[in-house]
Amino acid sequence: MHLEKKSVNKKLYITFFESQIIRSFLNAENSDFTFILAQEFDIKIITSSELDSIVQASIDNLNLRKQVEIFTFNSYRDSFISRATSFLLYWLNESPTIELKVNRFKPGIKRSTISVLRFLINGSAAIRRFLVEVLRSIFWKSISESKLRQGFESNLKITSEDLLFVTSLTNFWQDVPVAVFFKKHKAKIVGTVRSWDNLTSHGYLRIIPNKFISHSEIMSTYASYYQHISPGNNVLGVTPVYQDFIRKKWGKNSLKRRNISYMCMGLHINPDERDFIHWLIQEMKVLNRSINFTIVQHPKFRVDFNSKILDFDVDSIVFEYTNSNLLDYYEFLASQDLILCGGTTAALDGVFVGVTVLGINFEIKERNKFISALRYFDTLIHTKNFFKVCKVPTVRSKEELLSALSDFNQIPKFDDSMIIKFTGDSKINFSKLLSGVLKTLID
Helix, strand or coil: CCCCCCCCCEEEEECCCHHHHHHCCCCCCCEEEEHHHHCCCCEEECHHHHHHHHHHHHHHCCCCCCCCCEEEEECCCCCCCHHHHHHHHHCCCCCHHHHHHHHHHCCCCCCHHHHHHHHHHCCCHHHHHHHHHHHHHHHHHHCCCHHHHHCCHHHHCCCCCCCCCCCCCCCCCCCHHHHHHHHHHEEEEEECCCCHHHHHHHHCCCCCCEEECCCHHHHHHHHHHCCCCHHEEECECCCCCCCCCCEEECCCCCCEEEEEEEEECCCCCCCCCHHHHHHHHHHHHHCCEEEEEEEEEECCCCCCCCCCCCCCEEEEEEEECCCCCHHHHHHHHHCCCEEEEEECCCHHHHHHHHHCCCCCCCCCCCCCCCCCCCCHHHHCCHHHHHHCCCCCCCECCCCHHHHHHCCHHHHHCCHHHHHHHEEEECCCCCCHHHHHHHHHCCC
């Protein structure tokens, strides 16, 4: 598809500092993101030198080289005040996820001045709401415009007439400094976050855009309750990777062998993961050999497994953000008969394509309560609510899991009708929604 250059007045800058977001917006098959926006705006992309070649290739593949200009922003060194306010905004948040992180450093578990300070800050509920807006104001005002400008390789001349779409408001190292730069020039800003947990796991947003786009009903609730974003600034949309142009009817293969995948999260997130996989593969050896077992590694958090253990009939696959397509990933998921996982986004992905998902709600070796991945089922609110509301089945012991693996038919089905609360309405076109929101800021 080729788009002729139009005479447009408004410049729209878009941040792309994360490879996962580039895949979602620029490289998703059949995505109309850039085409729709290019019809209304003069598009400028801001990325890092590290991702510049990937963005350049994506724009070339879309035949938009003449319509899109690319800038790079690489570094900004925080001032003491901005670091201090950012620290407070992180630990002051009342989300259960932040409270869990506080408990990891709770006095008596790990004593240090910083850990005590985190504990005291998070307990300041009485003054929390008053402080948030004050701290946000201090944060962006404390950042030097001249130092921000030095982070750009080209000299940007931003005016109050320009627009900015921030794709990841919890990327505090790149997206947020760029947003502050535009805010200092009184440009209008629309923003969102990368993933469904970001509003509950990164503390308070450091900067609130003129309009925030929520990916789903549940994210809209989190935006209001945990971020104090007013209803007038909160626009209900859809998760960019859960739209109709991605959804299709996937068919199962006709092989008699059953396909099972375990979706890794990484040892930092799930310290029991290696032990669980080693145990499961040993059990697989005595199960029916008509099972194909695949370990799907997280692109950023790989796990090294015992090579002798993996000599068993086990496949391993990684869907890299930079060289895989969303459709390839979803087609793989759809080819599975069962997906095993903890509190990973892959659980929601599996539900999206209609595959049976089974949550692993037990550990091979008991871990410290505050670092255990089991908190995804009883504390971390985005996954806790997901498993509960969508009635995604979980197993709480080795015996329950082995019983389920011996007879897939006994595994309950999740509640299809509730999925929309977490994915957003797939019939909403994110690109058209964004274009409409942007236009309201210039009318």
